[in-house]
Amino acid sequence: MKDLNLLVRLRPVAFIVVLLAIWQVAVMMHPGQLLPSPWQVIGGLADLLQHGLLFKYVVASLFRVTWGFGLAVILAIPLGLIIGWYHRADMALGPVIEVLRPISPLAWIPIAILWFGVGDLSAIFLIFLGCFFPLLLTAINAVRSIPDVYVNAGRNFGLRPLDLIYRVLYPAVIPQLLIGLRISLGVAWLVVVAAEMIAVNSGLGFLIVDARNAGNRYDLVVAGMVVIGIIGLLLDMAMRSLEKVKSFRWSYSED
Amino acid sequence: MRSLQAPRRWEKFLWPAVAFALLLAAWHFAVIWTGTKVLPSPLEVKKGLAELLQEHVLWNDIQDSLRRVAIGFGLAALLGIPLGLTLGWYPAANRVVNPAIQILRPISPIAWIPVAILFLGVGDHAATSLIFLGAFFPIVVSCVDGVNNVPSVFRRAGRNFGLTPLQLLGRVVFPAALPQIIVGLRIAFGIAWLVVVAAEMVAVDSGLGYLIIDSRNSGKRYDLVVAAMLLIGIIGLGLDFLFRGLERAKSVRWGFRHES
Amino acid sequence: MPTQTAGQHSSTRESVDTAKLSTHNLGMVFHRGGETISVLEKINLAVADGEFVCLLGPSGCGKSTLLNTMAGFLSPTSGEVRVDNQIVQGPDPRRIFVFQERGVFPWLTVEGNIAFGLANLTREERERRIAHYVQMVGLQGFEKAYPSELSGGMKQRLEVARALAVNPDMLLLDEPFGALDSITRLTMRQELLRIWQTERKTIVFVTHDIDEAVQLADRVVVMSARPASIQQIVTIDIPHPRDISSARYLELRDGIFAQIGLAHKI
Numbered sequence: 001m002k003d004l005n006l007l008v009r010l011r012p013v014a015f016i017v018v019l020l021a022i023w024q025v026a027v028m029m030h031p032g033q034l035l036p037s038p039w040q041v042i043g044g045l046a047d048l049l050q051h052g053l054l055f056k057y058v059v060a061s062l063f064r065v066t067w068g069f070g071l072a073v074i075l076a077i078p079l080g081l082i083i084g085w086y087h088r089a090d091m092a093l094g095p096v097i098e099v100l101r102p103i104s105p106l107a108w109i110p111i112a113i114l115w116f117g118v119g120d121l122s123a124i125f126l127i128f129l130g131c132f133f134p135l136l137l138t139a140i141n142a143v144r145s146i147p148d149v150y151v152n153a154g155r156n157f158g159l160r161p162l163d164l165i166y167r168v169l170y171p172a173v174i175p176q177l178l179i180g181l182r183i184s185l186g187v188a189w190l191v192v193v194a195a196e197m198i199a200v201n202s203g204l205g206f207l208i209v210d211a212r213n214a215g216n217r218y219d220l221v222v223a224g225m226v227v228i229g230i231i232g233l234l235l236d237m238a239m240r241s242l243e244k245v246k247s248f249r250w251s252y253s254e255d
Numbered sequence: 256m257r258s259l260q261a262p263r264r265w266e267k268f269l270w271p272a273v274a275f276a277l278l279l280a281a282w283h284f285a286v287i288w289t290g291t292k293v294l295p296s297p298l299e300v301k302k303g304l305a306e307l308l309q310e311h312v313l314w315n316d317i318q319d320s321l322r323r324v325a326i327g328f329g330l331a332a333l334l335g336i337p338l339g340l341t342l343g344w345y346p347a348a349n350r351v352v353n354p355a356i357q358i359l360r361p362i363s364p365i366a367w368i369p370v371a372i373l374f375l376g377v378g379d380h381a382a383t384s385l386i387f388l389g390a391f392f393p394i395v396v397s398c399v400d401g402v403n404n405v406p407s408v409f410r411r412a413g414r415n416f417g418l419t420p421l422q423l424l425g426r427v428v429f430p431a432a433l434p435q436i437i438v439g440l441r442i443a444f445g446i447a448w449l450v451v452v453a454a455e456m457v458a459v460d461s462g463l464g465y466l467i468i469d470s471r472n473s474g475k476r477y478d479l480v481v482a483a484m485l486l487i488g489i490i491g492l493g494l495d496f497l498f499r500g501l502e503r504a505k506s507v508r509w510g511f512r513h514e515s
Numbered sequence: 516m517p518t519q520t521a522g523q524h525s526s527t528r529e530s531v532d533t534a535k536l537s538t539h540n541l542g543m544v545f546h547r548g549g550e551t552i553s554v555l556e557k558i559n560l561a562v563a564d565g566e567f568v569c570l571l572g573p574s575g576c577g578k579s580t581l582l583n584t585m586a587g588f589l590s591p592t593s594g595e596v597r598v599d600n601q602i603v604q605g606p607d608p609r610r611i612f613v614f615q616e617r618g619v620f621p622w623l624t625v626e627g628n629i630a631f632g633l634a635n636l637t638r639e640e641r642e643r644r645i646a647h648y649v650q651m652v653g654l655q656g657f658e659k660a661y662p663s664e665l666s667g668g669m670k671q672r673l674e675v676a677r678a679l680a681v682n683p684d685m686l687l688l689d690e691p692f693g694a695l696d697s698i699t700r701l702t703m704r705q706e707l708l709r710i711w712q713t714e715r716k717t718i719v720f721v722t723h724d725i726d727e728a729v730q731l732a733d734r735v736v737v738m739s740a741r742p743a744s745i746q747q748i749v750t751i752d753i754p755h756p757r758d759i760s761s762a763r764y765l766e767l768r769d770g771i772f773a774q775i776g777l778a779h780k781i
Contacts, residue, residue, distance in 0.1 A: 019355060409618070
């Protein structure tokens with residue numbers, strides 16, 4: 001019985017192994033083409049680690065994400081909470097936000113390069129743009145979906161506005177904000193890769209284009225992709241575990 | 256303090272208009288006061304937009320972008336929805352496949368660009384396949400979630416009326432999951448629109464994304480750049496509206512919270 | 516005097532054989548989080564064809580679980596359920612379960628819901644039935660409406676109509692009026708009785724409301740708290756329509772109150 005359990009748990013692993021095997025065989029059957037096999041990718045990863053490039057680039061990408069994401073959080077969330085709270089502010093700014101939102105941050109790239117040149121600031125600016133609107137909208141929605149009963153109860157107990165914010169508003173919006181943070185972090189990770197491909201000279205995105213341009217090193221390209229995938233996954237998992245923290249879980253009630 | 260006084264109907268038009276006007280004015284004067292040569296003023300952008308509209312090329316670019324999104328997104332939906340429904344319906348299959356999906360999903364489609372170019376060269380196919388990649392995973396995931404979130408009451412009622420598993424899937428689970436599937440489609444479409452711009456900047460030589468890069472490269476026409484950006488925003492918004500219209504259909508409306 | 520019957524052997528051999536539905540030593544044990552929870556113990560019950568039986572007990576005592584095993588959604592861990600003397604293997608359109616109004620399909624109209632189990636009929640037959648049951652539950656004029664446009668009571672009536680449309684042998688109702696206000700509840704009870712008297716289906720009805728049980732049922736099965744067993748079966752021998760201020764009604768009702776151990780004065 002225990003053996004059967006182990007076998008079942010190994011199935012997802014087996015699935016991935018099968019996919020990798022297909023990949024490997026496909027590459028071997030077409031000699032001379034440029035796509036690397038899984039084995040070569042691992043070699044590429046080792047290569048990067050050896051030269052210390054991997055660490056350097058990962059840090060660079062994460063650095064930009066932190067700044068861009070952090071700035072977006074600091075600006076978008078309070079602004080969103082205010083807009084959500086005051087009906088007229090929402091009416092005024094809502095349409096403006098709706099028009100600006102679908103402009104992908106990548107479309108801003110020429111402007112970014114124009115203003116900030118090729119470098120860190122451009123990337124941070126683009127990441128900021130990519131995270132700002134989702135966070136803003138999440139905050140607005142979170143406030144608007146607070147049931148009136150909570151606000152009225154707070155007022156009934158004589159809470160002053162500041163208390164109201166701290167003891168009613170903030171706990172009520174936290175679960176939705178966390179989900180929004182997680183999604184925005186995913187967007188940030190996506191944007192940083194794109195931004196680095198075009199507007200900067202370091203980082204994982206840059207690694208991908210550079211490896212290709214300077215010598216068709218597709219093993220490094222795919223190695224870079226794998227690292228991007230893994231870090232993206234880790235960031236997502238970290239945010240999810242934050243959502244699971246007991247004190248935040250009150251709104252996830254099952255019927 | 257939430258306004259206790261309910262806003263009047265005409266205020267719905269007044270306030271946004273005021274906000275827009277203020278923003279435009281701020282933009283305009285910022286350009287004038289800083290004397291910047293590089294950021295275009297609203298008037299210049301308007302002229303640039305007019306210029307683009309007159310040129311035949313703009314419509315071709317818009318068409319190209321829309322076409323790529325349609326094909327990429329369409330394929331993603333065509334393949335993703337059945338796959339997502341199947342994985343949601345057979346939890347065992349989902350447990351096997353899900354880890355692989357979770358690993359592939361965070362690799363942004365933009366990171367796939369070199370590989371796409373490698374396989375498919377610079378052109379339409381590369382762009383379309385990138386859009387497909389960007390839309391595919393959100394669609395699959397939202398289908399799986401949609402199926403899993405169908406309240407068990409509905410499944411039991413379906414079984415009670417003697418439905419076979421296949422009938423159950425088609426007549427109960429799918430309609431019950433549809434609101435969530437549609438939300439997934441709308442989000443995936445937003446991603447597709449984002450990806451197409453990126454893909455066109457790098458991998459093709461037509462389309463709105465290309466227009467942006469090209470306007471800058473061949474002549475620093477930043478007025479055209481901003482005009483194109485606004486266009487991207489407006490078209491994206493329009494398409495999003497279409498999706499939200501879907502959400503209002505009577506047979507799925509029940510799944511969405513609406514403001515009273 | 517309320518009829519007292521010992522919990523264990525509440526039916527004679529003869530009535531078990533001719534019963535529409537019968538349970539034999541039915542037991543239900545759940546395993547949750549490492550714990551073993553015994554929910555039902557040695558339930559022996561026989562329900563005759565066309566009878567209206569209420570399962571009465573406090574919330575969480577297991578009466579819903581019992582109903583679900585009767586419907587075939589759950590398999591008992593011990594003992595068995597028989598319908599027409601055949602062991603129940605799973606859910607079946609001949610035994611339709613009525614949930615608390617949340618069982619109506621929100622993506623279908625009133626007509627669509629009622630027609631749900633009628634796919635095998637011809638179009639004329641289907642439309643005839645829909646019209647008949649819309650009329651019976653009093654939803655005329657709302658045929659094209661969606662459940663989100665209906666009140667709680669109307670949704671409940673819709674669910675009953677949907678259940679009846681397939682002409683089942685039995686109706687199993689799980690606290691169907693629990694979400695309704697008390698005035699609507701009175702109306703719905705009358706409606707249900709009216710339908711039952713017309714259609715003469717076998718009905719098993721779960722409730723925690725003592726008055727509801729005495730007003731509706733031919734027999735009230737009083738169940739103990741978890742692990743639930745049959746504490747008492749009371750036969751309500753008042754003919755319909757029941758006068759709820761009659762002496763006999765109050766006598767039966769008070770008897771159950773006393774049995775459950777509730778004080779008379781609040």
